[in-house]
Amino acid sequence: MKERLKVLSIMSMVLFLSLTVVSCSNDDEEKENNSIVGTWKFKSVAAGEIKTNSTVNDEKIKPEIIAAATDDFKETTITLKSDGTFIEEDKDEPEPSTGTYTFSDGVLTLINKSSESYSMKASVENGILTIEQDYTFYCNGLQLDKLIELGISDPVNFQATKAIAKISFNRQ
Secondary structure: OHHHHHHHHHHHHHHHHHHHHHHHHHHHHHHHHOOOOEEEEEEEEEEEEEEEOOHHHHHHHHHHHHHHHHHHHOOEEEEEOOOOEEEEEEOOOOOOEEEEEEEEOOEEEEEEOOOOEEEEEEEEEOOEEEEEEEOHHHHHOOOHHHHHHOOOOOHHHOOEEEEEEEEEEEEO
């Protein structure tokens, strides 16, 4: 009986230690998986917050925002290095864009070699980087025939006040 209790105690300790080791490694993996540092390849686009002068138009403009953002980012790979530099490669562009970046309080700011600064909301969850890009200016620049094609009510007076695209990238 004592022998059996001793074996069960040892087996319980081994099981406890193995669970402890496994849970520690998952914490490390999760921390690495949610780090913004890495190489990111375009995955998909979803419409974020959309506000126009009509709730009907909010829904009608979404496919256009998704199409525009997909066209802008579909061939894009972004590398964010631990030294605070970035490389953005797009197969449609002859040269990659390079510069520095900061990531603080959910805001990613890219500063290219020409000192142009771009800030956007960003988050990393489960190995997916999601940035929020503003397409309000794009929506307000759409031609009348495009607005009519989209079925926008009162296209002459169409006005977007907010048009956010959520662009997702997979970690490579």
